[in-house]
Structures are given as structure tokens and as C-alpha cells.
Amino acid sequence: MTSGAAPSCPSTRAACQGTALPGTLDLHSPVIYVQAPVTATPKSTCTTILNFFKAPSRSLTLPQLVRQVAESIEDHGVKALIIDDISRMRMHRADDQDVLDLIRAFMGLNVTLILIGVNIPGTGLLREAQWHAKQRAWVMPPLETARIHGLEVTQTKRRFELVELDRFRTTTPAEIHAFVSHLQGIEDHLRLLNARPGILTGGNMPEYLMRRTNEVVGQLGRLVEDGCLEAMASGKELLDEDLLDEIIIGREDLAHPPDASSQAAQPKPANTSKRRPRSRNTVFDDHGPQNDQAAG
Missing domain, CATH: 3.40.50 (Rossmann fold)
Incomplete structure (x- = not known):
């Protein structure tokens, strides 16, 4: 704005x-x-x-x-x-x-x-x-x-003039250029020891990042940031698809959906349904004189 x-x-x-x-x-x-x-x-x-x-x-x-x-x-x-x-x-x-x-x-x-x-x-x-x-x-x-x-x-x-930021698009050459330029800006500020030119803009990396982040700039920033932390912690000091595949930024943004074996290994969620309340014991209830006369 x-x-x-x-x-x-x-x-x-x-x-x-x-x-x-x-x-x-x-x-x-x-x-x-x-x-x-x-x-x-x-x-x-x-x-x-x-x-x-x-x-x-x-x-x-x-x-x-x-x-x-x-x-x-x-x-x-x-x-x-x-x-x-x-x-x-x-x-x-x-x-x-x-x-x-x-x-x-x-x-x-x-x-x-x-x-x-x-x-x-x-x-x-x-x-x-x-x-x-x-x-x-x-x-x-x-x-x-x-x-x-x-x-x-x-x-x-x-x-004020309201300016809304939408997702990145790749339907036109200008939109593709805008996304690659954004990646170039991020790449210029990376300080990984083994970083090389084209680490985010070369090869199939732009298409990979577009697919992983669902064209959302916030998801892109989170993926790159978490990837850099993992690269430094592991000593790899480099971003590539193998390393980024290990970064989860949201279940809806997983690069590869889990297979049947991994789903079977996951524990089943606990039963959260409400239990029926236990009935009250009425053995010692006093039913009044009317019920005593009827019983006699």
C-alpha cells in the first residue's frame, strides 16, 4: 500500500x-x-x-x-x-x-x-x-x-493505492524472467562456502523451486532459509535438490507424496470420539411411600 x-x-x-x-x-x-x-x-x-x-x-x-x-x-x-x-x-x-x-x-x-x-x-x-x-x-x-x-x-x-502481490506465474516470458530475477537476487546474498554461480538459477533448479513452493514467495523464502540452515549444519555448504528434498515446508507442498508403505508405518490417530457417559447406580434410591404401599 x-x-x-x-x-x-x-x-x-x-x-x-x-x-x-x-x-x-x-x-x-x-x-x-x-x-x-x-x-x-x-x-x-x-x-x-x-x-x-x-x-x-x-x-x-x-x-x-x-x-x-x-x-x-x-x-x-x-x-x-x-x-x-x-x-x-x-x-x-x-x-x-x-x-x-x-x-x-x-x-x-x-x-x-x-x-x-x-x-x-x-x-x-x-x-x-x-x-x-x-x-x-x-x-x-x-x-x-x-x-x-x-x-x-x-x-x-x-x-493510498492498494497493491496486491500474487503468486509467481510462468505463463509468459516476462513472468518467467521475473521469477528467475528474484532467484538471482536471493542467490547473490547466499554465503554458503561451496555456493557457486547458478546455484538457484541454473539447470532445473528454477522449475524445481517453482514446483516445491507452489509459486508462493513466502514458501520460497522459507525453503531456501531452512535449506541453508541444513546445509551449514551438515557441512555440505551447498543447496541442491537432494538436500532440499529433505526440507518440509508444509504437507501440502511436499515434492513427492508418501507411498503406501510409509503411510502404513504411521501410527493411527487416537480415537477422539466422545464416550457415552456412565449411567448412575439407582439401587439405593428412595422411591417414596407410594411405591412401598404398592409393593405391599
Whole structure:
């Protein structure tokens, strides 16, 4: 989910010239990446951004923190601010509503905002919650327009462009090139001792990885990461199909389904059916005087 576009950087600013200042971590940072706090508040969000620059944030009020963020973004020549795990926010919380207002205020800093999350429409970030006086809570009542046409257009939705990432596809040359380029990017960062050029992009490895991960980028990352850990633990220091065959990333993503012999060797699941409750012993029950007269 992105918004805005940063203008060209003035050549007169020291940040864009790449000069260094004593005591600074990195003066020129065109792109910064932070994660949304687990329990986000405007103060914790500002502190998270300032921590990227190692900027002081203690004992500062919220207006001072916001000003410090604005100055840090300008001084470091930031062009894109990436906030990951934005789906942690829930619009029924007042603090999260305030954080969303703060993020909208960041749009005036001449920086492109990129918010990353899972199921962003389902979190309510593109809608506006309302305060329910009786329930004393933020609620998002269902609307008829939302039921028919989807989520209603709000101020937030007008400002952001929702970009959905789908699975990799291999139906066109451009899609195949995109997948191989992604593998090349991963390959360039591998630090295995026996790694060689084309370890992920050569031979049949792209087709193998596509088949194993079901074209899902998250599954691909997990397979490669777990494979590297196994390669280092075993001393092989190399990724190949034999090693990756031993990595299970999910039963639905198994490269080869188990045969009948392996299925027979697996223990049968325990019987989880509910047992019938045991009946109560009624031998010593008192049936009353009526039953005694009838018996006599």
C-alpha cells in the first residue's frame, strides 16, 4: 500500500551530496525500513522511526517526536519510508486510529510511504471506525454499500493505492524472467562456502523451486532459509535438490507424496470420539411411600 511521491532532492543539501558528519550512523539514507510496533501508539511509532537513525527520543513529548522525525527524514534525504507489519493495527483501538492519523500526516513530508501487511482490507485500515457511546469502543458497522460494492471509499483509501502481490506465474516470458530475477537476487546474498554461480538459477533448479513452493514467495523464502540452515549444519555448504528434498515446508507442498508403505508405518490417530457417559447406580434410591404401599 503506497502513497505519494517524493520530489527530486535539492543538490544544495548535504544529505544528497553524500557527505558525512561525525557521530552520525549514515547521513544519506534514501530508503528506510521499520516495523510497526506490536502495540502501536503515536509515540512508539515515532520512536521506532528515530531508532533507525539512532536519533535521541527519550523524554520527548509527542509534538517534539513528530518534529524530530520530520527533521531526520529531511536531513537524511529519505525518499521512501517503508513500514512493515502494518496489519498489526486494528481500527477498533483508539491508539491505532491515532497512529493512522499520524501516518497520514507523514504524507506532508515529501516522502513516499509504503505500508506492508497481510489482508489489509480485512484489518479495516481503509475504513474509518466510529466511536460507539453505549459500547464505549471503536466499531465499524457494516454498510449496505460495503456488502454490495466492497469497502466504502474513505479518506485513507483515496490517499493510498492498494497493491496486491500474487503468486509467481510462468505463463509468459516476462513472468518467467521475473521469477528467475528474484532467484538471482536471493542467490547473490547466499554465503554458503561451496555456493557457486547458478546455484538457484541454473539447470532445473528454477522449475524445481517453482514446483516445491507452489509459486508462493513466502514458501520460497522459507525453503531456501531452512535449506541453508541444513546445509551449514551438515557441512555440505551447498543447496541442491537432494538436500532440499529433505526440507518440509508444509504437507501440502511436499515434492513427492508418501507411498503406501510409509503411510502404513504411521501410527493411527487416537480415537477422539466422545464416550457415552456412565449411567448412575439407582439401587439405593428412595422411591417414596407410594411405591412401598404398592409393593405391599
